[in-house]
Amino acid sequence: MSVYRNRLLTPGPVELHPKALEALSRPQLHHRTDEARAFFQAAREGLKQAWNTEGEVLLLTGSGTLAMEALVLNLFAPGERVWVPVHGKFSERWAEIAESLGLEVVRKDLEWGRVVKPEMVEELSGPFHGALLTHSESSTGAQNDVRTLAQTFKSRFPNALVVADMVTSLLISPVALEAWGIDAAASGSQKGTMCPPGLGYAALSPRALERLKPRGYYMNLAKERKAQAEGESAWTPAINLVAAVAGVLGQVLPGLEEHLRLKARQTELLYRAGESVGLKPVPEVKSPATTCFYLPEGFRYAQVKEAFARRGATIIGGQGILKGKIFRISLMGYSDIYDAYAVAELMKDALQSLG
């Protein structure tokens, strides 16, 4: 036996932080108790700090996609016009959500793996009620400069709201709301917060809070905001996960800068290792959340996956149009520099074993 436990190298779910495991091993909490309210407030405050916002972060029971849908539902009305650049599976998800909720979607399709350029914003003709952007596009490993994009968009359309998918940038890259011109953002528990899946986070700047047009029943963010101000939620929350998030944030936030440097360094090591054995990176600009390579010439994804599996590691392939063309690995979970060196060597070994 070469490994004692399998390692998840997938871009969510990820290896769990020990503080999450510790929280999840406690007896069941009741969500309408002081103890639960304290976890709820700690998780919300920690996420506000992580997002650098004076607004609110609402915890929703569901996955990251639920937070994305809740934001579109509560910030825009049917018929409103939004700009959605599409360059991967998750940016495409914004377009699909907005269309399903009756918005007019002005789509800008790019080759998957590319990033959005400010010139693309300059070319737009309004009016626009908003833009739906993706910070870290985990399906291609690309990272957009959402700060410049948001500021450019706002300078053209000052009344519009900019909403960003920050699912794999929160606690992985620096992020901010107001300071970057971003009005609202989404993430989820099974990515940078190193917890199990089950919570979506909806972050709202003070400007977005003023512009809430609550719709829906379960996903009504005005109702959530009222309940969460009291440390509760409108409906029974995944309170065990809330306690896990509070525990992890309590540990990670005091050393956040160092944590972000580690994530950047890990990804750099993985790209360097892959490129040293001839692999070609997918993204135009690399996100520290996911390392994406085209499959080596003449090999199928199943073979690469199997080579990692034989070494005790679970990786993931491409989605949508990149299915069967790429493989992806990620250390956004609980992992440090030792893991990065080990995974870099293991990757070289796995690929060289293919011949």
Ligand SMILES: *Cc1c(COP(=O)(O)O)cnc(C)c1O
């Ligand atoms: C994981 C992920 C999501 C949300 O996916 P869920 O499965 O709903 O949690 C959204 N955007 C990006 C970039 C992601 O990586």
